[in-house]
Amino acid sequence: MIGYSVDKEYQEMLDAYEKAGGDSSALQSKDAARLVIHENKVLSADGVNGIQIETKETKNSVNIDLLVKEGVKIPRPVHLCFGILPQEGRQEIILRLKAEDNSEVNVIAHCIFPNAVKVIHKMDAEIDIGNNAKFSYKETHYHGDFGGIEVIPKARVTLGEKAIYENTFSLAQGCVGKLDFDYEITSGAGSVAELIAKVYGKKDDIIKIAEKVNLNGNSARSLIKTRVVLRDKARAEVIGETYGNAPYARGHVDCIELVNGTEAIARAIPIVSVTNDKAKVTHEAAIGSIDRRQVETLMARGLEENEAVDVIVRGLLR
Amino acid sequence: MGGGDIVLEIQDLQLGLNGKFIINGLNLKVNQGEIHGILGENGTGKTTLAYLIMGTNNYKPTGGRIIFEGQDIAGLSISQRAKKGISLAWQEPVRIEGLRVRDYLKLSGKNFGTKQIEHCLEMVGLEPSRYLDRDIDNTLSGGERKRIEMASLLAMRPKLAILDEPASGIDIISLPLILNGIVEMSKQGSSALLITHNEDVVEIAHRVSVLCAGKVLMTGAAAETSHWFKDHCRSCPHINEPAEEVEKS
Numbered sequence: 235m236i237g238y239s240v241d242k243e244y245q246e247m248l249d250a251y252e253k254a255g256g257d258s259s260a261l262q263s264k265d266a267a268r269l270v271i272h273e274n275k276v277l278s279a280d281g282v283n284g285i286q287i288e289t290k291e292t293k294n295s296v297n298i299d300l301l302v303k304e305g306v307k308i309p310r311p312v313h314l315c316f317g318i319l320p321q322e323g324r325q326e327i328i329l330r331l332k333a334e335d336n337s338e339v340n341v342i343a344h345c346i347f348p349n350a351v352k353v354i355h356k357m358d359a360e361i362d363i364g365n366n367a368k369f370s371y372k373e374t375h376y377h378g379d380f381g382g383i384e385v386i387p388k389a390r391v392t393l394g395e396k397a398i399y400e401n402t403f404s405l406a407q408g409c410v411g412k413l414d415f416d417y418e419i420t421s422g423a424g425s426v427a428e429l430i431a432k433v434y435g436k437k438d439d440i441i442k443i444a445e446k447v448n449l450n451g452n453s454a455r456s457l458i459k460t461r462v463v464l465r466d467k468a469r470a471e472v473i474g475e476t477y478g479n480a481p482y483a484r485g486h487v488d489c490i491e492l493v494n495g496t497e498a499i500a501r502a503i504p505i506v507s508v509t510n511d512k513a514k515v516t517h518e519a520a521i522g523s524i525d526r527r528q529v530e531t532l533m534a535r536g537l538e539e540n541e542a543v544d545v546i547v548r549g550l551l552r
Numbered sequence: 553m554g555g556g557d558i559v560l561e562i563q564d565l566q567l568g569l570n571g572k573f574i575i576n577g578l579n580l581k582v583n584q585g586e587i588h589g590i591l592g593e594n595g596t597g598k599t600t601l602a603y604l605i606m607g608t609n610n611y612k613p614t615g616g617r618i619i620f621e622g623q624d625i626a627g628l629s630i631s632q633r634a635k636k637g638i639s640l641a642w643q644e645p646v647r648i649e650g651l652r653v654r655d656y657l658k659l660s661g662k663n664f665g666t667k668q669i670e671h672c673l674e675m676v677g678l679e680p681s682r683y684l685d686r687d688i689d690n691t692l693s694g695g696e697r698k699r700i701e702m703a704s705l706l707a708m709r710p711k712l713a714i715l716d717e718p719a720s721g722i723d724i725i726s727l728p729l730i731l732n733g734i735v736e737m738s739k740q741g742s743s744a745l746l747i748t749h750n751e752d753v754v755e756i757a758h759r760v761s762v763l764c765a766g767k768v769l770m771t772g773a774a775a776e777t778s779h780w781f782k783d784h785c786r787s788c789p790h791i792n793e794p795a796e797e798v799e800k801s
Contacts, residue, residue: 461649490649525646527642527646528648530606530608530609530630531645531646531648532648532659533629533630533634534608534630534633534634534638534639534640535659535704535708536631536634536635536639536659536662536708537634537659539629539631545648545651545655545659546648549648549650549651550650
């Protein structure tokens, strides 16, 4: 097992963050709010004017309270970096996030587990987006090739009137391991929710993605968009649920799962339900092999077949 | 036209599917730098011919030879044919989610910088600043997608460009741009096989062959062959069953 001294942890997290595609200078800038957590240890936590970040380490977890104050529009993205660098470890993040009315913030999170053999990364989040507030969250995972990791993100999100919530989850580098993704959104009047998940399953990865939107407010809108590519013996189940419970609510569930090979297994379960006669919810789901004509088009430009497949997969997961 | 070396020579080509010959003893020669029109009604084997030359759709000749620059290419993969200098623009180009126009064109023009890529878009009437960062997905109209396909051929500069119905789905303003692009490629030494059912499109061709029932009925200069096509094929009540005297004419 690789050992890591406390002194080296911060620099190594920055290095790993950079390798994962993050801009490590953003994690050191005084102009941007940032938070770096290794295992259950907070290495850095700094807010900026308008954002308050409070953390508390407990025996088994880190509690984070993140508050974006009323009417504040944060000009630079907030950078979060979570990770475990040794082969074994457990990280549990308990996040309470509140974006007060009329605030606006963009969060970029990188979750880094390059050496995982026996790692658990768990997040339980309660997210409250106030009236007319805008919250954008983009989480990118960087895993190693072994796949010895369980990723368990769960979030309960409440959107106020005319709130805008955009969440993008991307796990396309390295092996997934085991993913149990579970998000539920309750939408207020006139709000907009967009949930995007992009995952590339390989080897023996097991992927479960459950996304649910309750369109409870008049004219609330939502999109659940899921893109999964599987190869080897990877398995995936995607459950996208949308409930139109209010007049003029509009929701759409859009799932594409591509299977490359004969042993991977993909499953999609879209559930759409309407309890108000003025609401409308639609869905589309496509599961299948990679489109032959797409591959041939790229081969006709000189790419080998495997290169063409790679371009198509990267595009879908971009 | 390119009256030089023969780039493509098709000899007695046949493709039988389900007991029926889709291509039935087809002969064709295309010279270097030549724009060669293939004119035919629907269902006469035009697209099948394109697929056989490119090697797509799992089509393999059941007889005859496809010779490109002196080599029989029937056994080559699509990639190998493309690397030898053959490429195809499909009648209905595919959409690929997440693949940006910029990246798609760079796949074709491997040594191209941004300026050259932009020039290819301008040649087909697309404003680079509006298109380079768009995905080639279903947010593009059919006409936009076709023009991007043409731009990708311009970027690739193949020795032989096969264009399947380049005018279909293209508006009246964009069509001359597409046709100019084909002429420009020809001037730079590329040959083009211009497959269409529209006799106006082959006006730019150096020679035109009329296809019916999977074989070439006649080959000649564009104007002469277009007239012949109008007279014999537009009014023909038995497409794919050419009368004996027509075959000989």
